[in-house]
Amino acid sequence: MPDEKPRYEPYDSPAGGWGAAAATAKTLMKESVIAKGSRALLSMNQPGGFKCPSCAYPDPDCRQTLEFCENGAKALAHEATKFRVTREFFAQHTVSELAEQSDYWLERQGRLTEPMRYNAASDKYVPINWDDAFALIGKHLRALDSPHRAEFYTSGRTPNEAAFLYSIFVRAFGTNNFPDCSNMCHEPTSRGLPPSIGVGKGTVQMSDWEHAQAIFVIGQNTGTNSPRMMTDLVEAHRRKVPIVAVNPMPERALIRFTPPQDVFEMATFQSEEIASEFVHIRIGGDIALFKGMMKVLFERDAAGEKSVIDWGFVNTHTTGIEAVKADALAQDWADLTRVSGLDEDQIRRCAEIYIRSDATMICYGMGLTQHQEGSRLLQQVCNLLFLRGNFGKPGAGIVPIRGHSNVQGDRTVGIDEKPSQDYLDRVQAVFGFDPPRENGHHTLEAVEAMMAGTAKVFVGMGGNFVRAIPDTERSYAAMQQLELTVAISTKFNRGHVIHGKEALILPVTSRSERIETAAGEQFVTIEDSFSKVTASKGVLEPASPDTLSEVEIVCGMARATLPDSKIDWEAYASDFGLIRDKIAEVYPAIYADFGRKIADPAGFYLDVPPRRLVWPTPNGKANFLLFEGLDANRPVAEPGMLRLATVRSHDQFNTTIYSNSDRYRGVYNNRMVVLMNVSDREARGFEKEQLIALESITSDGISRRVGGLTVIDYPIAPGAIAGYYPELNPLLPLDYFDEISGTPAAKSIPVRAVSDNG
Ligand SMILES: Nc1nc2c(c(=O)[nH]1)N[C@H]1C(S)=C(S)[C@@H](COP(=O)(O)OP(=O)(O)OC[C@H]3O[C@@H](n4cnc5c(=O)[nH]c(N)nc54)[C@H](O)[C@@H]3O)O[C@H]1N2
Ligand SMILES: Nc1nc2c(c(=O)[nH]1)N[C@H]1C(S)=C(S)[C@@H](COP(=O)(O)OP(=O)(O)OC[C@H]3O[C@@H](n4cnc5c(=O)[nH]c(N)nc54)[C@H](O)[C@@H]3O)O[C@H]1N2
Ligand SMILES: [Mo]
Numbered sequence: 001m002p003d004e005k006p007r008y009e010p011y012d013s014p015a016g017g018w019g020a021a022a023a024t025a026k027t028l029m030k031e032s033v034i035a036k037g038s039r040a041l042l043s044m045n046q047p048g049g050f051k052c053p054s055c056a057y058p059d060p061d062c063r064q065t066l067e068f069c070e071n072g073a074k075a076l077a078h079e080a081t082k083f084r085v086t087r088e089f090f091a092q093h094t095v096s097e098l099a100e101q102s103d104y105w106l107e108r109q110g111r112l113t114e115p116m117r118y119n120a121a122s123d124k125y126v127p128i129n130w131d132d133a134f135a136l137i138g139k140h141l142r143a144l145d146s147p148h149r150a151e152f153y154t155s156g157r158t159p160n161e162a163a164f165l166y167s168i169f170v171r172a173f174g175t176n177n178f179p180d181c182s183n184m185c186h187e188p189t190s191r192g193l194p195p196s197i198g199v200g201k202g203t204v205q206m207s208d209w210e211h212a213q214a215i216f217v218i219g220q221n222t223g224t225n226s227p228r229m230m231t232d233l234v235e236a237h238r239r240k241v242p243i244v245a246v247n248p249m250p251e252r253a254l255i256r257f258t259p260p261q262d263v264f265e266m267a268t269f270q271s272e273e274i275a276s277e278f279v280h281i282r283i284g285g286d287i288a289l290f291k292g293m294m295k296v297l298f299e300r301d302a303a304g305e306k307s308v309i310d311w312g313f314v315n316t317h318t319t320g321i322e323a324v325k326a327d328a329l330a331q332d333w334a335d336l337t338r339v340s341g342l343d344e345d346q347i348r349r350c351a352e353i354y355i356r357s358d359a360t361m362i363c364y365g366m367g368l369t370q371h372q373e374g375s376r377l378l379q380q381v382c383n384l385l386f387l388r389g390n391f392g393k394p395g396a397g398i399v400p401i402r403g404h405s406n407v408q409g410d411r412t413v414g415i416d417e418k419p420s421q422d423y424l425d426r427v428q429a430v431f432g433f434d435p436p437r438e439n440g441h442h443t444l445e446a447v448e449a450m451m452a453g454t455a456k457v458f459v460g461m462g463g464n465f466v467r468a469i470p471d472t473e474r475s476y477a478a479m480q481q482l483e484l485t486v487a488i489s490t491k492f493n494r495g496h497v498i499h500g501k502e503a504l505i506l507p508v509t510s511r512s513e514r515i516e517t518a519a520g521e522q523f524v525t526i527e528d529s530f531s532k533v534t535a536s537k538g539v540l541e542p543a544s545p546d547t548l549s550e551v552e553i554v555c556g557m558a559r560a561t562l563p564d565s566k567i568d569w570e571a572y573a574s575d576f577g578l579i580r581d582k583i584a585e586v587y588p589a590i591y592a593d594f595g596r597k598i599a600d601p602a603g604f605y606l607d608v609p610p611r612r613l614v615w616p617t618p619n620g621k622a623n624f625l626l627f628e629g630l631d632a633n634r635p636v637a638e639p640g641m642l643r644l645a646t647v648r649s650h651d652q653f654n655t656t657i658y659s660n661s662d663r664y665r666g667v668y669n670n671r672m673v674v675l676m677n678v679s680d681r682e683a684r685g686f687e688k689e690q691l692i693a694l695e696s697i698t699s700d701g702i703s704r705r706v707g708g709l710t711v712i713d714y715p716i717a718p719g720a721i722a723g724y725y726p727e728l729n730p731l732l733p734l735d736y737f738d739e740i741s742g743t744p745a746a747k748s749i750p751v752r753a754v755s756d757n758g
Contacts, residue, residue, distance in 0.1 A: 004660075004669040004670055005669065005670065005710075006667060006668065006669055006670035006672070006673050006689075006710045006712065007667075007668040007669055008666055008667055008668070008673075008689070008712045008713075008714075009666045009668065010666045011252055011663060011664050011665065011666040013256075013271075014252075014256035014257050014258045014271030014272075015223040015230075015252040015253030015255075015256065015257045015258075015664050016070075016223065016227075016230060016253065016257045016258045016259055016260050016271075017257075017258030017260060017265075017266060017269075017271065018258075018260075018266065018269075019663065020069070020070040020227075020260045021070075021260050021266075023070050023074075023663070024070050024073040024074070027073060027074045027077045027078075027658065028073065028077050030077070031077040031078060031080065031081040031082065031083070032081070032082040032083075033077055033080045033081060033082055036080055036082075036540065037073070037076060037077050037080050039539075040076055040080055040512055040539060040540055041068050041073060041076060043539045044068050044072065044076060044512075045059045045068060045072075047601030047602070048537065048601060049536075049537065049539060050511050050512050050536045050537055050538045050539060051405055051406075051511065051526050051534060051536040052068060052072040052075065052076070052405060053075050053076065053079055053157055053405055053510065053511045053512065054069075054071055054072045054074075054075035054076075054405065054653060055071075055072075055225060055226045055227075055228075055401075055402075055403065055404075055405060056156070056226075056401070056402035056403060056404060056405050056406070056407060056408060056528050056529040057226040057228045057229050057401065057528065057529055058206055058528040058529060058530045058532050059206075059228075059528075059532075059534070060206055061205075061206045061207060061602060068228075069227035069228050069230075069260075070227060070260070071224065071225075071227055071650075071653070072227070072228070074651075074653070074658050075653055076512060078107070078491070078653075078656065078658065079111075079490060079491075079510045079511070079512055080510075080512055080540055081110050081111060082110075083108065083109060083110025083111065084110045084111055084113050084543065084544065085109045085110055085111065085112050085113060085491075085492045086113050086114075087113075087114065087116070087126075087127045089109065090116060090124055090125040090126065091124065091126075093124070094122070094123040094124055095118065095123050095124065095125065095497050095499070096123055098496075098497045099497040099498065102657075103467065103493070103494055103655060103656075103657050103726070104657040104659075104660070106492050106493055106494060106496075106497070107491060107492065107493065107656050107657060109492045110491065110492070111490060111491060111507070111510075111543035111544070112489060112490065112491065112492060112505060112507035112508075112543075112544075112547070113507055113543065113544035113546060113547070114127055114507060114544065114546040115127070115128050115129065115130055115133045115504065115505065115506050115507065115546070116128065116504070116505040117132075117133065117136070117502070117503070117504055118499060118502060118503035118504075120501070120502075125496075125503075125505060128504070130546075130548065130556060131556075133504050133506060133556075134556040134557055134559065134560035135560050136484070136502070136504065137459070137484070137486055137504070137557050137560060137561065138557070138560030138561040138563075140456075140457050140483060140484040140502070141173060141457060141561045142561060144456055144457065146174075147173050147174030147175040147436070148174075148175045148177060148440070149449075149454060149455055149456045149457065150173070150175060150177060150455070150456065150457040150458075150459065151177050151179055151441060151446040151449065151450070151455050151457070151458045151459070152166065152170045152175075152177055152178055152179070152459050152461070153178075153179045153180065153181075153443075153446070153458065153459065153460045153461060153463060153465050154166065154178065154179075154180045154181065154410050154415045154461045154462065154463070155180075155181045155404060155460070155461065155462035155463025155464075155465075156180075156181050156182065156185075156402075156403060156404025156405065156406050156407025156408075156410055156462075156463075157404055157405055157406060157462050157463075157511065158406060158410055158461050158462050158550055159406055159409070159511075159524035159525060159526055159536065159550065159551075160406065160409045160410070160412075160413050160524065160525045160526060160527065160533070160580075160583065161524050161525065161551050161576045161579040161580065161583075162461070162524070162549070162550035162551045162553075162554055163406070163409065163410040163413050163414065163415050163461075164413040164414055164579060164582070164583050164586075165551060165554045165555065165558075165572060165579055166414075166415070166461055166550075166554045167413065167414030167415055167416075168414070168427065168431060168567070168582075169554055169557065169558040169561070169562070169569075171414075171424075171427060171433075171435040171436060172431070172433050172435070172558070172562055172565060172567065173561055173562060174436050175436055175440055176416075176417050176418070176419060176435075176436055176438065176439060176440030177417065177440035177441040177446065178415050178416060178417040178440055178441075178442075179417070179441055179442055179443040179445070179446035179447075179465075180407075180410065180411070180415050180417075180442070180443065181403070181404060181407060181443075181463055181468065182403075182407050182408075182410070182411060183417075183442040183443035183444070183741075183742055183743060184370075184443055184468060184469070184743060184744055184746070185366065185369065185402075185403050185404075185407065185743070186369055186400055186402055186403065186407070186408075187369070187375075187442070187738075187741035187742060187743045188368075188369040188374035188375040188377070188378050188738055188740065188741045188743055189201070189202075189369065189378060189400040190411060190741070191375050191740050191741040192374065192375030192376065192377075192378040192379055192740060192741065193378060193379075193382065193398070194616075194617070195379065195617065195623060195625060196378075196379045196382035196383075196617075196622065196623055196625055197382055197391070197398070197610045197615060197617070197622055198609060198610060198614075198615040198616035198617040198622075199608055199609060199610060199616060200411075201400070201408065201531055201608055202397065202398055202399045202400045202529060202530060202531070202608075203391060203397035203398055203399075203608055203610045203611055204361055204396075204397040204398075204399050204530060205530050205531075205532070205605055205611075206530060206532070207394070208359075208361065208394055208395050208396070208397065209232045209235065209236060209361075209395075210235075210394075210395070211359050211394035211395025211396075212236060212241055212357075212359050212360065212361045212395040212396070213241060213356075213357035213358055213359045213360065213395060214241060214242050214243075214244070214353050214354060214356070214357030214359075214360045214361075215233070215236055215241060215242070215243045215244070215360070215361050215363065216243075216244045216246065216360070216361070216362045216363065217233070217243065217244070217245050217246070217254060217275070217363045217364075218245075218246040218247070218286060218362065218363065218364040218365075218367060218368055218381075219246065219247060219286065219364050219365050219366060219367015219368040219369075219747070220247075220363060220364055220365030220366070220367060220401050221247075221251045221253075221254075221365070221647065221648065222251070222253055222254060222401075223251060223252060223253020223254065223257065223650075223664060224251070224253070224648060224649075224650045224664060225365065225401075225403075225648060226365075226401050227253070229363075229401065230253055230257055230259065230274075231259060231261070233254075233257075233274055234257060234259050234262075234272055234274070237272055237273075237274055237276075238272075242276045242277065242353045242357070243274055243275050243276055243277075244275065244276070244277040244279060244350055244353060245274070245275035245277070245278050245279065246279040246281050246286065246289065246367075247278075247279070247280070247281065247367060248280065248281055248282065248283050248367075248645065248716050248717040248720045248722070249665075249675070249714070249715070249716050249717075249722060250278055250280070250715055251664070252664035252665070253274070253664060254274050254275050254278070255273065255274060255275060255278065256271045256272070256273055256274065257271060257272055257274050258270065258271040258272070276353075277346070277349060277350065277353065279342060279346060279350065280341070280342070280717050281340055281341060281342065281717060282339065282340060282341030282342075282643075282717050282718075282719055282720060283633075283643040283645055283717065283719070283720040283747060283748050284339075284371050284631050284632035284633040284643060284747075284748050285339050285340035285341050285342070285631070285632075285717075286340070286367075286368060286377060286380075286632060287339075287373070287376075287377055287380050287627065287629065287630055287631065287632055288335070288336045288337075288339035288340035288342075288630040288631070289336075289340045289342060289347060289350065290380045290381065290383070290384050291327070291328050291331050291336060291380070291630060292331070292333075292336040292337075292340065292342075292344075292347035292348075292350075292351070293347060293350055293351040293354060293384060294324070294325075294328040294383065294384060294387065295328045295329060295331050295336070296347070296348055296351035296352075296355075297309055297351060297354075297355065297387055297388075298325050298328050298329050299329070300355070302329075308355055309387050309388065310387065310388050310389035312389070313386070313388075313389030313391075314386060314387070314389070317386075317389075317391075317613060317615065317621060317622045318386050318621055318622045318623065318624055319619065319621045319622075319623055319624065320623050320624035320625065320626070321386075321624045323624070323626045324383050324624040324625075324626050327626055327628065331630070335630060336630065339630040339631050341717050341718070341719070354384075354388065355388070357388075358388075359390065359393060359394060359395030359396040360385070360388065360390050360395075360396055361390075361395065361396060361397055361398075361399050362381050362384070362385060362390075362397075362398055362399060363399040363400075363401055364378075364381065364399070364400060364401065365400075365401050365403075366403075366647075366746070366747060367645070367747055368381070368632075369400075369738075369741075369743060370738075370743060370744065370745055370746040370747040370748070371632035371633050371738065371745050371747055371748050372632065372633045372634055372736070372737070372738055372739075372745045372748065373627065373629070373631075373632045373633065373738060374632070374738040374740075374741060374743055374745070375738055375740035375741050375743075376625070376627040376740065377627075377632045378398075379625040379627065380627055381398060382398060382622070382624075382625070383624050383625065385397070385398060386622055386624060391610050391611070391613065391622065392610065392611060392612065392613035397610075397611075399529075400529065401529055402528070402529040403654075405511075405526055405528070406526040406527060408527050408528070408529060408531070409525070409526050409527030409528075409533070412527055412587075412590070412606070413583055413587070414427075414586075417439060417440040417441055417442045417445075418439045418440075419435075421437070423586070424437060426585075426586045426587075427586060430582060430585045430586050431567060431582075432566060433565075433566075433567075442742045443469060443742065444469075444470075444734060444737060444742050444744070445742070446458075447469055447470075447471075447475055447478060447734060448734070450475075450478035450479060450481065450482060451474060451475075451477075451478040451734075453481060455482065456482060456483045456484070457482065457483060457484045457485075457486075457500075458479065458482050458484070458485045458486070458500065459485075459486040459488070459557070460485070460486065460487050460488060460489070460495060461488050461550065461554075462488060462489065462490075462508070462550070463495075464489075464493040464494055464495045464654070464655040464656075465479075465495055466479050466494055466495045466498045467493065467494045467495065467655040467726045467729070468654065468655055468726065468729075469729070469734075469744075470729055470732035470733060470734050470736070470744045470746070471704070471729070471730065471732060471733055471734040472726075472729045472730040473704075473730055474702075474734065475734075476498045479498050479499065479500065480498065480499070480500065481500070481501075482499075482500030482501065483500055483501055483502060484500050484501070484502045484503070484504070485499045485500035485502075485503045485504075486503075486504045486506065487499075487503070487504070487505050487506065488506045488508055488550065488553055489505065489506070489507065489508060490507070490508050490510045490543075491656070493655065493656070494655065506548070506553055507543075507544065507546065507547045507548075508547055508548065508549070508550055508553065509538070509542045509543075509547040509548060509549045510538070510542075510543065511524075511536060511538060512538050512539065512540050513538040513539075513540045513541065513542045513543065513547075514537075514538045514539065514540065514541065514542065515538060515549045515551075517549075517552070517573065517574040517575070518574040519574040519575040521537070522549070522551075522575075522576045523535045523536060523537035523576070524536050524537075524549075524551070524576060525580070525598055527606065530605070531605055531606040531608050532603050532604070532605050532606075533597075533598065533603050533604055533605075533606060534598075534602075534603030535598050535601070535603070551572065551573060551576060551579065552573045555569040555570065555572055555573035556573070577595060580594045580595050580598065581594070581595060589607070590606045590607055591606075610622070632748065633745065633748045633750075636697055636750040638697050638750070638752065640683075640684070640752060641697055641750050641751070641752060642676075642680065642719060642720070642721045642750075642751055642752070642753055643719060643720050643721070643747075643748045643749070643750060643751075644674075644694065644720075644721050644722070644723060644728065644731065644748075644749040644750075644751045645720060645721070645722045645723075645746075645747040645748065645749075646722075646723060646724065646725035646726075646728045646729065646731075646732065646746045646747070646749070647722050647723075647724065647725060647747075648724070648725060649661070649662035649665070649667070649671065649724055650662050650663050650664050650665070651663070652724075654725075654726075655726050657671070662724075665714070667712065670710065671724045671727055672708050672709050672710065672724075672727060673709060673710045673711075673712050673723060673724075674692060674694065674709045674710070674711050674712065674721050674722070674723050674753065675712050675714035675716050675721060675722040675723065676711050676712065676713065676714060676716065676721045676753070677713075677714065677715070677716050677717065677718045677719075677720070677721075678713045679718055680718055680719065680721070680753075681711055681713060684753055686711050686753075686755060688711075688713060689710050689711065689712065690710070690711055690755060691707070691708060691709065691710060691711075691755070691756045692707075692709050692710075692711050692753050692754065692755055692756050693705055693706065693707035693708070693709065693753075693754050693755070693756040694706050694709060694721075694723070694728070694731055694751045694752070694753055694754075695731075695751060695752050695754065696731045696732075696733060696749060696750065696751055697750040697751060697752060698733050698736070698750075700733065700735065702733070704730055704731050704733065705730075705731075706727070706728055706730055706731055707756040708756060709723065709756070711753070721751070721753070725746065728749075731749050731751060732744055732745075732746055732749055733749075736749065
């Protein structure tokens with residue numbers, strides 16, 4: 001689909017509703033899978049069926065209705081597509097030709113069907129059989145002078161069984177180099193929350209929605225990225241629970257929504273106002289909002305007002321309130337309003353909503369994590385929650401809304417570049433080999449090692465690493481220097497055409513498809529955002545007879561790489577239940593009796609100690625942690641600097657682009673746009689819809705620029721602009737990240753906007 005001139009037409013209808021129903025039908029049609037896709041949708045998120053491959057939002061504990069949304073249906077349709085990438089396709093195109101195509105075009109070609117190997121002489125991919133492919137991987141890995149020269153990436157669609165075995169294989173090989181998609185995503189949750197509450201996970205379960213008395217949705221575009229959560233927000237709204245949306249953009253579904261499952265509202269074209277308070281925050285201004293709210297609480301408590309602060313909770317469970325209190329009280333309203341971009345009245349209204357609620361849930365997404373101080377920012381969310389004892393009671397807690405459907409599960413079962421010694425001891429005891437003890441690489445460190453030329457082999461268990469990471473141009477060059485790149489994928493993507501000197505594409509049986517092994521039909525498990533583990537069993541025929549499940553591919557790589565391994569890879573490859581038994585042995589505290597528990601079609605929740613008011617922190621307490629600043633990003637001294645948030649459109653899944661439109665934001669036909677406040681456009685003297693370029697403001701002397709962008713007048717907070725990921729990743733410098741977690745600060749890139757004269 002060639003790019004057309006972008007059209008902007010504010011979307012006045014409610015989100016959801018008939019627009020969503022129509023979009024679902026259109027996608028099934030486009031992928032030519034109306035009958036097959038519709039049938040599969042009936043099994044999605046149902047007991048005995050498979051888990052939606054899209055987001056990590058949980059299924060209800062017992063709702064028995066259809067459980068899918070427009071974007072889940074799109075994810076499924078693109079997985080179940082009738083289009084195929086075959087050996088004939090590869091014979092027709094050189095890789096250099098393919099590299100010229102857009103991400104959209106690459107994705108459109110469809111499902112991968114057989115293992116392929118890059119042939120440098122013809123610049124084409126040619127077929128290779130599975131055994132030879134595994135042998136090639138083994139040969140390269142064994143030839144390295146150190147196992148640390150290989151990088152083993154994981155993307156969060158990989159199920160628990162495959163991720164667990166992959167972590168065992170890689171450790172048996174000898175490294176902890178586990179760059180993971182979560183390093184670009186919710187790593188501030190994984191690293192920032194433990195010092196506060198002792199775990200790097202959310203603390204609510206599905207049943208908490210019914211008990212919440214106030215809900216904050218911060219930096220998360222719910223209607224697009226976890227649409228099934230809208231059902232819970234609608235129900236909360238109907239119970240008159242105040243919902244506060246904090247976002248630099250008035251994301252449509254958080255303002256007005258029609259639940260597509262609600263027959264009456266659909267038939268009568270009704271819709272509901274979701275957010276009772278829309279907080280139009282400046283990018284990175286959230287800490288100032290939280291501190292302003294805390295200041296109000298401390299002042300009212302000091303003035304003698306009862307029940308503003310839950311002193312019972314604070315005194316029993318926490319430490320450190322004094323420093324946080326002194327800091328909040330010392331804040332000046334002029335600073336709080338300047339940094340947040342909000343007026344004092346609104347911050348006070350947010351505080352009032354918070355004080356009136358005895359059970360508050362704070363939900364958040366990438367708008368909080370992808371800043372230079374993403375981890376400390378989340379610690380401020382914990383501070384705020386501690387003040388009113390919002391842990392360990394129904395309806396309250398911290399609610400990270402995860403991205404990929406099993407990104408949390410992959411981390412739980414061992415995809416961790418900084419494994420604890422405890423865990424390594426258990427791996428040693430259960431599997432009988434000596435795992436490496438030193439920390440490995442996270443995503444940015446892996447890219448650095450590639451740039452430095454010290455990394456030689458890259459294995460990608462799912463995902464589209466080259467397109468997801470920062471600093472596109474330099475990253476492409478780094479990938480191309482590698483000796484071997486291995487892409488274990490369902491669909492064709494950029495990572496297959498930007499590759500190492502040798503390259504393999506290994507096609508995977510997808511989540512929605514049946515996995516048959518020598519031991520019969522297998523199922524896998526995933527862990528959602530609320531730490532609930534459920535089984536997932538595909539129902540469709542595999543895209544080709546020559547795909548393998550991720551578990552089988554891990555076992556194949558392991559056998560070829562570690563011929564002397566005592567681990568019975570063959571047995572695991574055919575009976576996934578044996579893998580679950582080992583997960584139970586390595587993680588007895590959470591996974592004891594896994595095999596029996598997973599037989600319950602409703603799944604089971606993993607223990608999250610703060611729910612029981614137990615804090616696995618070094619001092620056994622919940623800790624108020626002081627952050628002295630107000631801004632989630634460090635200052636940049638350039639007049640006219642804008643903060644760029646790279647976001648997802650309504651029609652993409654990460655690097656997979658479903659179309660060039662973004663319906664809820666009213667942007668059609670072209671993704672090369674910059675959403676800008678009209679005051680910022682006029683201040684720069686740009687005409688409406690003029691072509692502009694963005695240049696990163698950095699001090700490393702490297703020029704980063706993206707041109708050909710149409711500026712669109714948009715109701716985004718002044719000083720903030722937004723554009724699409726991954727097209728704008730060339731603007732994100734590799735060294736612009738949150739130091740605690742290593743997460744790129746993709747929501748606050750300092751840029752200047754200039755007119756683009758070609
Ligand atoms: N359909 C679909 N579903 C998905 C995905 C997808 O691409 N498509 N991706 C999956 C993945 S991996 C993830 S991680 C999640 C991502 O889901 P989200 O967390 O919703 O991710 P983004 O689209 O990046 O948008 C984040 C939001 O943060 C806001 N924001 C930007 N800066 C700030 C700020 O400083 N403060 C505040 N308060 N808000 C800010 C933006 O305006 C935007 O609304 O979704 C998952 N689900
Ligand atoms: N600038 C900027 N950069 C970002 C972000 C941002 O907001 N802004 N967001 C970051 C975030 S939150 C994330 S999570 C990352 C995402 O980074 P990744 O997870 O690496 O990227 P995806 O686009 O989700 O990967 C899509 C590919 O995964 C493969 N795939 C799909 N399903 C399966 C499966 O079941 N098994 C296997 N083996 N392969 C499968 C398909 O081949 C598909 O092409 O990007 C990050 N990068
Ligand atoms: Mo993510």
